Amino acid sequence: MKNVINDVEEKLRSKEYKLTSRREHILRVLLENKDKHLSAEEVYNLVKVKAPDVGLATVYRTLELFCDFDIIHGMDFGDGRKRYEFGGDDFMGHHHHHLICLKCGVILEVAEDLLEDLEERVNRDLGFDVQNHQLKIFGYCRNCKG
Amino acid sequence: MKNVINDVEEKLRSKEYKLTSRREHILRVLLENKDKHLSAEEVYNLVKVKAPDVGLATVYRTLELFCDFDIIHGMDFGDGRKRYEFGGDDFMGHHHHHLICLKCGVILEVAEDLLEDLEERVNRDLGFDVQNHQLKIFGYCRNCKG
DNA sequence: CTATGTGCAAATCCTTTGCAATCCA
DNA sequence: TGGATTGCAAAGGATTTGCACATAG
Numbered sequence: 585m586k587n588v589i590n591d592v593e594e595k596l597r598s599k600e601y602k603l604t605s606r607r608e609h610i611l612r613v614l615l616e617n618k619d620k621h622l623s624a625e626e627v628y629n630l631v632k633v634k635a636p637d638v639g640l641a642t643v644y645r646t647l648e649l650f651c652d653f654d655i656i657h658g659m660d661f662g663d664g665r666k667r668y669e670f671g672g673d674d675f676m677g678h679h680h681h682h683l684i685c686l687k688c689g690v691i692l693e694v695a696e697d698l699l700e701d702l703e704e705r706v707n708r709d710l711g712f713d714v715q716n717h718q719l720k721i722f723g724y725c726r727n728c729k730g
Numbered sequence: 731m732k733n734v735i736n737d738v739e740e741k742l743r744s745k746e747y748k749l750t751s752r753r754e755h756i757l758r759v760l761l762e763n764k765d766k767h768l769s770a771e772e773v774y775n776l777v778k779v780k781a782p783d784v785g786l787a788t789v790y791r792t793l794e795l796f797c798d799f800d801i802i803h804g805m806d807f808g809d810g811r812k813r814y815e816f817g818g819d820d821f822m823g824h825h826h827h828h829l830i831c832l833k834c835g836v837i838l839e840v841a842e843d844l845l846e847d848l849e850e851r852v853n854r855d856l857g858f859d860v861q862n863h864q865l866k867i868f869g870y871c872r873n874c875k876g
Numbered sequence: 877c878t879a880t881g882t883g884c885a886a887a888t889c890c891t892t893t894g895c896a897a898t899c900c901a
Numbered sequence: 902t903g904g905a906t907t908g909c910a911a912a913g914g915a916t917t918t919g920c921a922c923a924t925a926g
Contacts, residue, residue, distance in 0.1 A: 602900075604906065624891080639908040644891060660806055664916090665890060683858050694852065703867070706840065711872040712829050718866045721849070726857040748925070750881065770916080785883040790916060810891090811915060 588615060592655055601649065609635045610646045614656055614670045621659065621667040621691055661691065661720070681719040687728035694721075734761060738801055747795065755781045756792045760802055760816045767805065767813040767837055807837065807866070827865040833874035840867075 592611060593603040603611075613630045614622070622630070628643045647668055650656040656668050661684060683692040703714045723729075738757060739749040749757070759776045760768070768776070774789045793814055796802040802814050807830060829838040849860040869875075 600905085602905070604899085606907075637908080641892080641909080642907055645907085648892095660808060662806060683852065683856070685858075686861060692856065692858065694856070699848075699865075702845075706829065706867060710829065710838065710840070711875075712831075712838065712867070712869050713871075713875040714867055714869040715832060716868040718868070719845075720864045721852060721858070721860055722862040722864070723858050723860040725859075729857075729859040746880085748880070750925080752882075783883080787884080787917075788882055791882085794917095 595653055595655065606635065606638050606642055607646050609638065610643060614668065618670045621661070621669050623665040623667050627668065681721065683721045683723065685725040685728055686722055687724055690725055692725065741799055741801065752781065752784050752788055753792050755784065756789060760814065764816050767815050769811045769813050773814065827867065829867045829869065831871040831874055832868055833870055836871055838871065
């Protein structure tokens, strides 16, 4: 954890950005909620607990910054707001996918990457140079089905 | 085409909705642009050519209506606006996927459905009852790569 | 005639931006 | 000190909503 924070600091510093205390607070919130998919406003509310004087704009600006540095990773589940998750490719290894329950809205993760052969096929057959992919699976979770 | 319009009319009528002339214009635009992924405003602009007195709100309301009836199908490519495509499951058979070029923004479609085994595995291993999925593949198209 | 559909403008929601003040190297 | 960072409030863009009028059946 301290490690991660140092890594991030170094990463930012390598391009003349600072890991200010605001940014560190935001980073901590994201770290402490690795498993969740927080919206900007949720991050804001959590950050305010420890640092009541942060502004929402700063949260947005910092989230964008972290995305640019591939420290976090933004996604969209179609509920009208962007959501963020700690870990870009550098921190997380390869992407995982999301199962979204249509009833209760819970979001589960599938760690395994089963799409490599697909990527290869797309590459070969369509001449499309795959960089990344995003898979969302909608359905009913164990508790909601039936 | 006439067929489709009649189908839609019947579908709407079965639940006490009407296929008014405004709605038909909107439907036609979507039909004539099967291959595109129009935003609400793009639909609006195209509809205005034939029916200058339609309001943007009506377009939004109609798109929502059509989505509810699974006549069209909304999606999000992360550019801040929802996009629509003719054909829900009823009209199109199974879903296709999208290849999004990171440079020129072109969106290609992959018709084949290579995810069935994945669905099955998710179902079996995680007790998740899959209804639908959405796959976006980002990369560089033939023209932009290299 | 009555419920549904519609245009318009205002309202909402999330996000971005301008700007003056603040902070850090 | 000087450029980066920030809070605040205002602006922005997409979408939704309230309401009075128009329309279809």
